[in-house]
Amino acid sequence: MSTDLQSPSPRPGILDIAAYVPGKEHAPGVAKVYKLSSNETPMGASPRAIEAFQKAAGKLEIYPDGQALELREAIASVYGLNIANLMCGNGSDELLGLLCHVYLAPGDEAIITEHGFLVYKIQIMGAGATPVTVKEDDCQVTVDAILAAVTPKTKMVFLANPGNPTGTYVPVDEVRRLQAGLPKNVILVLDAAYAEYVRRNDYEAGLELVSSNPNVVMTRTFSKIHGLAALRIGWMYAPLAIIDALNRVRGPFNMNAPAIAAGAAAIRDQSFAAAAAEHNLLWLGKVTGALTSLGLRVTPSVTNFVLIHFPDVDGKRAPEADEFLTSRGFILRAVRGYGLPNALRMTIGSVEANEGVIAALTEFMGQP
Ligand SMILES: *Cc1c(COP(=O)(O)O)cnc(C)c1O
Numbered sequence: 405m406s407t408d409l410q411s412p413s414p415r416p417g418i419l420d421i422a423a424y425v426p427g428k429e430h431a432p433g434v435a436k437v438y439k440l441s442s443n444e445t446p447m448g449a450s451p452r453a454i455e456a457f458q459k460a461a462g463k464l465e466i467y468p469d470g471q472a473l474e475l476r477e478a479i480a481s482v483y484g485l486n487i488a489n490l491m492c493g494n495g496s497d498e499l500l501g502l503l504c505h506v507y508l509a510p511g512d513e514a515i516i517t518e519h520g521f522l523v524y525k526i527q528i529m530g531a532g533a534t535p536v537t538v539k540e541d542d543c544q545v546t547v548d549a550i551l552a553a554v555t556p557k558t559k560m561v562f563l564a565n566p567g568n569p570t571g572t573y574v575p576v577d578e579v580r581r582l583q584a585g586l587p588k589n590v591i592l593v594l595d596a597a598y599a600e601y602v603r604r605n606d607y608e609a610g611l612e613l614v615s616s617n618p619n620v621v622m623t624r625t626f627s628k629i630h631g632l633a634a635l636r637i638g639w640m641y642a643p644l645a646i647i648d649a650l651n652r653v654r655g656p657f658n659m660n661a662p663a664i665a666a667g668a669a670a671i672r673d674q675s676f677a678a679a680a681a682e683h684n685l686l687w688l689g690k691v692t693g694a695l696t697s698l699g700l701r702v703t704p705s706v707t708n709f710v711l712i713h714f715p716d717v718d719g720k721r722a723p724e725a726d727e728f729l730t731s732r733g734f735i736l737r738a739v740r741g742y743g744l745p746n747a748l749r750m751t752i753g754s755v756e757a758n759e760g761v762i763a764a765l766t767e768f769m770g771q772p
Pocket of ligand 1: 443494495496497498521564567568595597624625626627628633636637638
């Protein structure tokens with residue numbers, strides 16, 4: 405790009421970034437819409453979180469606590485962590501961005517995986533660094549592929565575990581092998597946005613890995629199982645040196661007061677989260693089973709969504725299925741941007757939503 409002295413120009417590389425496109429929300433002309441495109445919970449938020457949010461509305465003229473102490477204390481007590489190792493962010497998206505801006509510079513490389521969360525690439529490029537994409541094996545991240553991509557320029561590795569939009573996970577032994585194989589100056593970012601949904605003995609979100617290594621961080625969110633996506637709350641468990649570095653550049657009041665109050669109440673309401681996980685587990689199984697018996701291939705998921713692969717047959721591909729479902733009010737997520745042009749991602753929703761999608765896809769697949 406030429407340097408133009410007549411108008412402001414962003415840093416090199418910024419205009420190469422493709423902005424994030426959120427899940428669709430509307431189905432024009434359809435009376436009842438089921439939004440299953442952003443992995444939001446059908447259970448809503450805990451009544452205690454809503455009450456705390458409403459209470460916070462009475463003192464909106466007061467700046468929030470810049471340390472988000474109430475929220476960090478709640479997280480620390482629920483998970484048995486040292487509060488000094490916790491940082492909260494305006495969504496985990498903010499924390500991922502801070503990590504990139506603090507630890508990446510032009511010339512550095514950061515590794516992401518083939519179908520990895522698009523926010524990583526945006527933040528890596530936003531920091532002027534170079535994303536290096538490694539192949540997945542049929543929607544499964546393999547540690548060997550990541551290790552093979554490490555160069556002297558590598559500074560960060562992003563692993564969504566479980567992955568979005570795949571729904572698959574990397575077992576803890578493999579995550580340990582990945583950490584052990586990385587140079588000590590490379591940060592391993594474990595994005596465990598869906599950890600609360602996973603029911604597998606060989607899965608760990610990363611608490612132990614962070615506790616025992618100076619180059620591992622784990623990010624979590626209140627947007628999924630806790631049903632607080634609108635408030636933008638994420639948290640990170642990280643070594644003190646990394647917390648210290650990020651604290652120097654984050655916005656001094658990056659967490660708003662209603663979010664701090666509602667988040668603290670939500671995470672203390674573990675029975676609400678447990679009920680949400682139970683609903684999900686039941687319907688994850690039912691939806692996977694029903695769609696598989698229609699002849700659709702569903703990637704085995706441990707999360708609150710499923711990746712549905714459509715036949716490579718005229719009239720039966722993902723774009724046609726998307727159109728068919730949207731016309732009936734079911735909004736799923738097209739994942740072309742994730743390198744999956746013939747698949748749709750469906751969030752596990754309410755009983756009515758799940759049964760509706762199953763019925764609609766039964767009709768779609770049965771059409772001549
Ligand atoms: C939903 C999601 C998040 C959460 O982002 P927030 O900014 O906390 O809402 C993070 N990572 C992945 C992979 C996700 O799917």
